[in-house]
Amino acid sequence: MTVLTGSPRAISPEEFQEISDLLRRRTGIRLSVGKESLVMGRLDKRLRQLGIATYREYLELLRQPEEPELNQAIDLLTTNETFFFREPRHFDFLREEVLPRHPGNRPFRLWSAASSSGEEAYTAAMVLAEGLSDAAWEVVGTDVSARVVASAQRGVYPIEAAERVPLPLLRKYCRKGREEYTGLMAIAPELRARTTFVRANLMENLTGLGRFDVIFLRNVMIYFGADTKIALVERLEEMLQPGGYLIVSLSETLKGISSRLKMVEPSVYARV
Structure with missing residues (x-):
């Protein structure tokens, strides 16, 4: 060559x-x-x-x-910029408003629909682990990029990424690398065991993933045209449990998109 x-x-x-x-x-x-x-x-x-x-x-x-x-x-x-606890208001909403109302008769499922290298999914996993204790829960992360999905599955990040993780959660759910892993940190095995990453294209039918209580779709629709946004929201709406939440970025909105989703607060929509 x-x-x-x-x-x-x-x-x-x-x-x-x-x-x-x-x-x-x-x-x-x-x-x-x-x-x-x-x-x-x-x-x-x-x-x-x-x-x-x-x-x-x-x-x-x-x-x-x-x-x-x-x-x-x-x-x-594809752009894959992300970090732990990005737009923290959404994780506050998850912890304070969503988890206390979960019925508990089925596992809580959260989908990070454009998970990139995994920081969003693992952040959600930390919140679920704290809020649901020993109850059944699962986080699914998907991305169109096979490269970043592989990175997310490893769950290893530069030590600088720890700066955005609250100290109690950092101590509990992250491991500092030593020797050949100096300068890195790894997500604890107990979080990785409940967090699954798969390569998936949001333009395709993903109903095989099942239904979710919360779907994170943040910093994605800014790259889509109007018709693509409408079709995507229609598909994701069907994948939400009744009363489930679709959470978009604080810079995004579903204004002008007809659906059964009702805005609870800016960037947070409930399926009614």
Whole structure:
């Protein structure tokens, strides 16, 4: 294999649009005009690894039937920024409003629907472990990127990530790495045992995951068009238990989307 060197190659408007269309059809994510530098920055190294000289050649590869390279491109192009206890108000709501009202006659199930490298799912797991004690509960995390799903399954993070975890929870549910793991921390086995991560595409039918008491869908819909948002909310609504909650980012809203979901407070919606 030849690895090409030199400055990042330019992408034409037509090539950018075709890559954007592929990503949108597969994941629902839109790459608007102006994101050309992002695409070049994230794909240029991959083209060099493959010995591919142009984006036109790369597009031909992506369009081949059953070509795994499309999943690799999705991994590179999707944004996976997250951290522990991001938007803490949502975890306060989970602890103070949701858990005390759970009937207890069935396991409590929470879905982190765009879990990235797992920080959101493990944060929720800490809250559930504290609030439900020995009761049955489960956290499911999904993401379209196989790379970040694998990272989440490992449950190992830079030690700097600990700065956002409240000290009592840090001591109870995180383990500081030693020797070859110096500079890292690991999620405790008892949390990992109740937290499952799978690769899944939100554009597909995911009813096989079952129903949930809470679905976190935060910082996702900002990348979707109106039609995609409507279809996604319809699907997730059916996956909520009656009285369950869909929680979106504080910067997002379901305004203009017709559903059986009623706003409880900004960014929190209940299925009625």
